[in-house]
Amino acid sequence: MKVAEPTIERIVHYYRLACRLENSDQKIISSQEIAERLNIKAAQVRKDLSYFGEIGKRGVGYKISELREHLEIVLDSPKRWKVALIGVGNLGMALIGHSDFYNEKFELTALFEIDQKKIGQKFFGIECYDAKEISRILREKEVEVIILAVPDKAAQRCVDAAVASGCLKGVLSFTSAQVTLPENIAYQRVDILAALEKLFFALKETE
Amino acid sequence: MKVAEPTIERIVHYYRLACRLENSDQKIISSQEIAERLNIKAAQVRKDLSYFGEIGKRGVGYKISELREHLEIVLDSPKRWKVALIGVGNLGMALIGHSDFYNEKFELTALFEIDQKKIGQKFFGIECYDAKEISRILREKEVEVIILAVPDKAAQRCVDAAVASGCLKGVLSFTSAQVTLPENIAYQRVDILAALEKLFFALKETE
DNA sequence: TTTTGTGAAGTTTTTCACAGCG
DNA sequence: CGCTGTGAAAAACTTCACAAAA
Numbered sequence: 001m002k003v004a005e006p007t008i009e010r011i012v013h014y015y016r017l018a019c020r021l022e023n024s025d026q027k028i029i030s031s032q033e034i035a036e037r038l039n040i041k042a043a044q045v046r047k048d049l050s051y052f053g054e055i056g057k058r059g060v061g062y063k064i065s066e067l068r069e070h071l072e073i074v075l076d077s078p079k080r081w082k083v084a085l086i087g088v089g090n091l092g093m094a095l096i097g098h099s100d101f102y103n104e105k106f107e108l109t110a111l112f113e114i115d116q117k118k119i120g121q122k123f124f125g126i127e128c129y130d131a132k133e134i135s136r137i138l139r140e141k142e143v144e145v146i147i148l149a150v151p152d153k154a155a156q157r158c159v160d161a162a163v164a165s166g167c168l169k170g171v172l173s174f175t176s177a178q179v180t181l182p183e184n185i186a187y188q189r190v191d192i193l194a195a196l197e198k199l200f201f202a203l204k205e206t207e
Numbered sequence: 208m209k210v211a212e213p214t215i216e217r218i219v220h221y222y223r224l225a226c227r228l229e230n231s232d233q234k235i236i237s238s239q240e241i242a243e244r245l246n247i248k249a250a251q252v253r254k255d256l257s258y259f260g261e262i263g264k265r266g267v268g269y270k271i272s273e274l275r276e277h278l279e280i281v282l283d284s285p286k287r288w289k290v291a292l293i294g295v296g297n298l299g300m301a302l303i304g305h306s307d308f309y310n311e312k313f314e315l316t317a318l319f320e321i322d323q324k325k326i327g328q329k330f331f332g333i334e335c336y337d338a339k340e341i342s343r344i345l346r347e348k349e350v351e352v353i354i355l356a357v358p359d360k361a362a363q364r365c366v367d368a369a370v371a372s373g374c375l376k377g378v379l380s381f382t383s384a385q386v387t388l389p390e391n392i393a394y395q396r397v398d399i400l401a402a403l404e405k406l407f408f409a410l411k412e413t414e
Numbered sequence: 415t416t417t418t419g420t421g422a423a424g425t426t427t428t429t430c431a432c433a434g435c436g
Numbered sequence: 437c438g439c440t441g442t443g444a445a446a447a448a449c450t451t452c453a454c455a456a457a458a
Contacts, residue, residue, distance in 0.1 A: 004448070004449065005405075005448095006450095007449090008404075008405050008408050009398075009405060012398075012400075012404045012405070016383065016385075017385070030416090030417065030418090031417075031418070032417080037385060038385060039385075041450075041451065042417095043453090044449095044450065044451075046417090046419060047419080047420075047450080047451090049419090050419050050420070054419070056417075056418050057418075057457085057458060058416075058418040058456070058457040059415070059457070059458045060417070060458065061418080062418090075404060075407075075408065076411075077411060078411055081407065090301030090304050091305070093297060093301070094296070094298040094301045097297050098297065098298070100359075100383070101400070103403075144410075145406070169410055169413070170406050170407075170409070170410045171406075172402060172406050178220070178244060178246075186406055186409040186410050186413060188402045188403075188406040188409070189402075190399055190402045191216075191219075192308075193219075193307065194216055194220070195379060195395045195396075195397045196308075196310075197215075197219045198215050198216060198395055199378075199379050199395040200284050200288065200313070201215050201282065202377070202393040202395070203288065203376055203377045204283075206376070206393060207285060211426070211427065213426095213427070214427090237438090237439065237440090239439085247428095248428075248429065249439095250428075250429055250430065250431090250442095251427090251428065253440060253441060253442085254427095254441080256441090257441050257442070263439075263440050263441080264436065264440075265434070265438080265439055265440045265441080266437075266438045266439050267438080267439070268438090268439065269440090
């Protein structure tokens with residue numbers, strides 16, 4: 001069974017909602033109510049949820065605790081990934097300093113920087129290494145995922161070093177730079193500047 | 208002529224590429240080359256670009272300087288928007304401290320915080336106000352766009368205050384919280400935690 | 415009766431394939 | 437001839453509408 005990419009994004013939202021409601025009096029929720037809260041259509045909710053089994057009860061709705069458990073399994077990770085953050089500037093620091101960032105699916109294992117003042121230090125308990133060592137240290141520590149929070153110019157170089165380690169499997173990139181990497185490596189980009197541009201474009205259209 | 212949302216995102220990427228290449232020896236680029244560099248199909252590039260007029264030359268390709276100029280017009284803003292940042296925590300600070308963040312389409316006009324230590328201070332030359340004053344100050348300063356970088360719990364409250372100002376037209380949100388706002392207000396969300404989850408989901412699938 | 419799960423229909427977005435222009 | 441621009445086809449995604457279950 002193949003699941004569309006937009007569905008996954010929504011599953012994350014359903015999961016969050018279920019977590020939030022689990023600590024309330026409400027025990028049951030309908031696709032209609034989920035839809036209203038997330039600003040989508042009820043049929044979309046039902047279709048998305050049905051990809052992962054029959055979670056609801058006809059005539060009743062979705063039991064919130066079961067929904068939460070079920071979605072937790074859907075989003076569950078087969079292992080605790082080792083993750084390295086490359087770039088401990090303002091953004092990198094914002095990420096690792098934010099408790100919501102952490103979850104049981106990964107363990108932050110190493111930080112990398114080019115700033116000599118930061119190399120050798122620890123931030124939030126994690127050692128910061130010289131970016132020149134990316135390849136060696138990812139291999140030694142068996143890090144399979146990197147989070148790229150470096151200036152655009154450095155992005156490709158860092159990715160290349162990470163690929164060279166031989167263990168890289170996934171990249172979460174915050175640079176707006178275009179990076180090239182092997183097909184078999186999972187890639188997610190968070191493009192803040194593009195989001196800004198899209199907002200201004202939308203604003204222009206509604207003027 | 209109506210332009211699809213995914214097209215706009217790609218237009219931003221074409222524009223960036225054109226800017227980058229304008230400072231190189233290369234004068235002309237084909238849809239094929241653009242496509243390769245951005246990891247998409249050449250037909251997609253041509254279709255996207257054709258929405259905004261005949262920019263290319265048949266048998267030749269796209270003149271990079273013309274392409275850049277043309278896309279600049281497409282992405283151009285009719286005015287310089289006044290923008291307020293709500294939440295001067297790590298993420299907010301990362302944004303306003305990053306020079307790439309700024310462009311001629313907007314002017315950062317006010318900051319808001321609940322942390323008393325920050326209120327009254329200036330950061331990067333911008334005054335930081337009490338979040339309780341959002342409504343009044345947005346109105347006084349005619350701020351039409353807010354950037355939300357507050358904890359999930361505070362998100363809806365801040366948005367409501369901004370809407371109450373009567374001048375709000377757009378929101379760029381970094382919270383993972385779901386916020387409700389009037390139909391006529393443009394909304395862009397950058398959901399970092401959802402991106403992380405999507406990456407882990409993709410990793411699981413390729414295992 | 416109510417609300418889910420789901421084929422089928424509809425819509426949006428991407429890709430193909432080729433006419434047309436330089 | 438080479439590469440764009442673009443209708444038409446294909447694919448992806450969403451919505452409808454209703455049978456079926458509680």
